[in-house]
Amino acid sequence: MTLDDNQLGAFLRSRREKADAASAGVIDTTRRRVTGLRREELALLAGVSPSYYTRIEQGRDRHPSREILEALARALHLDDTERTYLWSLATPPLTPTGNHPAPTVRPGLLQLLERWTDLPAFVVNPARDVLAATDLASRVNPAWTAGHNLIEFTFLDPRAPQVYPDWNDITQQAVAGLRATAATRGTELAPFIADIRRRSETFRALWDSHDVYDRVSGAKRLRVDNIGILHLNFETLAATGPEGHLLYIYFPHPNSPDDQALRTLRTAISATTT
Structure with missing residues (x-):
């Protein structure tokens, strides 16, 4: 059982939609019909192709490189906690934790x-x-x-x-x-x-x-x-x-x-x- 079939993509999408386009450096003279950043805008800011970023957000690439993740984090202005969370989503632990945490205290x-x-x-x-x-x-x-x-x-x-x-x-x-x-x-x-x-x-x-x-x-x-x-x-x-x-x-x-x-x-x- 999983919390979300595509946690990495969902998290990136939520940060993208909550980002401030002007603060991110996007100059847009048209009337924006979306809040936050468009996919292609985030891809440009992070230095990746729009098609590749779309693959990540849609869950077709769930393990992008550390360099790609850092570029996305910088473009989205993620804080330290959000960066750590982003990295953990792309690199799940090698050994899964048990389903039954210890009920007693040391x-x-x-x-x-x-x-x-x-x-x-x-x-x-x-x-x-x-x-x-x-x-x-x-x-x-x-x-x-x-x-x-x-x-x-x-x-x-x-x-x-x-x-x-x-x-x-x-x-x-x-x-x-x-x-x-x-x-x-x-x-x-x-x-x-x-x-x-x-x-x-x-x-x-x-x-x-x-x-x-x-x-x-x-x-x-x-x-x-x-x-x-x-x-x-x-x-x-x-x-x-x-x-x-x-x-x-x-x-x-x-x-x-x-x-x-x-x-x-x-x-x-x-x-x-x-």
Whole structure:
């Protein structure tokens, strides 16, 4: 089962249609009836023949050379994440990943989570299933609880727009990050992605836009019961190994109202466990 019969062509077409022709250096005195770049215009900018580029976009050549890919990336002004994604689509891994990711977290990671009682932190697999989490993570966001899936919560749980004040941005980031992961773990993720596409029109539209980027750090706003809006920074750490597990750690600015809010939540958790 595959995510798309022609992912490389679909991605190139999406970037071509979203490109700004004027910024790309195309001078056109006629009234354009298409958005973005035409196939022949992109081919000219990349220094390849229009017929050859058409072969790539239509999926008749799925493994163009590195030089061709770099030329297309330059012409489309792709960023580093998009370039990496483009290359991965044309050069799939020699050894396919298994269809069943490891369901358990390494003992060392679990010990770390047990020590981080003062921070929301959790571990996910490539499909964004939460495998383990700190008590504070579960209190801050119900999705950050072992047994939940971040994608399913974001798109299918009616609580998500309430928990995420910036829900529209969160949905875009979630899909773009999942697509980046799927570039190297497509076989593993294909059934899950097909299921979410079927169940969520919003997910389907965002997935079909072919945007790809992965925010490994940044800031997020969350609405927490009895607290209000909480502003937290986050870092994402990859756990080396074939499982593809990721460790998310959220933290406030020191001595900020958000820091004090987390202290209040920790105190409440301690009171219920003693």
